[in-house]
Amino acid sequence: MGMGTSTFVIRWVNLLTMLLAVAVIIFGVWMSTHNDGCRRSLTFPVIALGGFIFLISIIGFLGACKRSVVLLWIYLFVLLIVLIAILVFTVLAFIVTNNGSGHSNPGLRYKEYKLNDYSSIEKRVKSDYIWLMTEFHHLTKNS
Incomplete structure (x- = not known):
């Protein structure tokens, strides 16, 4: 070519x-x-x-x-x-x-997923939430 x-x-x-x-x-x-x-x-x-x-x-x-x-x-x-x-x-x-992290529930055709199934994501969300709330508290305290 x-x-x-x-x-x-x-x-x-x-x-x-x-x-x-x-x-x-x-x-x-x-x-x-x-x-x-x-x-x-x-x-x-x-x-x-x-x-x-x-x-x-x-x-x-x-x-x-x-x-x-x-x-x-x-x-x-x-x-x-x-x-x-x-x-x-x-x-x-x-x-x-x-697919492996879902939990089967009787009577449901789909699996149920919870945030704690993804522990690394949960830790990240919690740490960012804590950081965000700390910064928000810091900003409102100084105003």
């Missing part, structure tokens, strides 16, 4: 990704027109995600069209960071949603 074939593939993949990013941005704008609080709260993250995807696609598309090595390296580095972030998110999602 020569240089021409790889840049051709990069151009088309990024062109399709740009179109999908525009669709995500339009979906975010559509969500902002609804009065539902849940949809409105997700408006900015959806538009930001669409903009980020669009920016990455533009960098890859221009790097392939102009045969700019610098833009292609930036594109590859950003994609590496995105892939690592997806990997970390997936591992954390598997840790948090571990």
